[in-house]
Amino acid sequence: MSNDELKELTKVQPVLRVAPQPRDLNNNGHIFGGWVLSQMDIAGGIMAARVARGSTATVAIEAMEFIAPILSRDLISVYARVERIGRTSIAIRLNVIASRNLDEEQVPVTSGLFTFVALDENHHPRVIPEESKKKYLG
Numbered sequence: 001m002s003n004d005e006l007k008e009l010t011k012v013q014p015v016l017r018v019a020p021q022p023r024d025l026n027n028n029g030h031i032f033g034g035w036v037l038s039q040m041d042i043a044g045g046i047m048a049a050r051v052a053r054g055s056t057a058t059v060a061i062e063a064m065e066f067i068a069p070i071l072s073r074d075l076i077s078v079y080a081r082v083e084r085i086g087r088t089s090i091a092i093r094l095n096v097i098a099s100r101n102l103d104e105e106q107v108p109v110t111s112g113l114f115t116f117v118a119l120d121e122n123h124h125p126r127v128i129p130e131e132s133k134k135k136y137l138g
């Protein structure tokens, strides 16, 4: 990711900011991939619920990239961008940036395309409100 892309990405508020804990470290002294994946799923779920105006479930994760390790004392920010809204599904690009050295350094660490499905009260796919397409895709 270029510096300009990083600047553009971090212009908006992240959906989630969280500090990994020592229990989240693997044997290399880096943060477990599964931990960051779950933070991305949580952040994507928050954004998907806003778009769907209700419950959603994760149906697919694609193009998941672990770009650089997350280190102990990093603070991670998860940025979400809605890429596509279908009849019942929403594709959201999630990018994670680690703030390092007390915010001196911003490091892109992971990226992935998550697809969520809007659910009705019987956990079946539900049609996404038309207004959401205008609001989130313009």
Ligand SMILES: CC(C)(COP(=O)(O)OP(=O)(O)OC[C@H]1O[C@@H](n2cnc3c(N)ncnc32)[C@H](O)[C@@H]1OP(=O)(O)O)[C@@H](O)C(=O)NCCC(=O)NCCS
Binding pocket: 056, 057, 058, 059, 060, 085, 086, 087, 088, 089, 090, 115, 117, 123, 124, 125
């Ligand atoms: C989500 C779920 C209800 C969807 O049921 P389904 O029978 O696959 O529904 P459909 O085939 O009608 O597909 C629904 C939408 O998901 C999309 N979809 C389904 N599988 C997909 C996949 N692998 N990748 C991307 N999109 C997918 C379809 O294209 C469709 O989108 P559209 O309506 O916008 O065109 C069902 O798959 C499920 O319960 N999965 C488990 C969810 C879960 O437990 N997640 C983890 C915890 S949140």
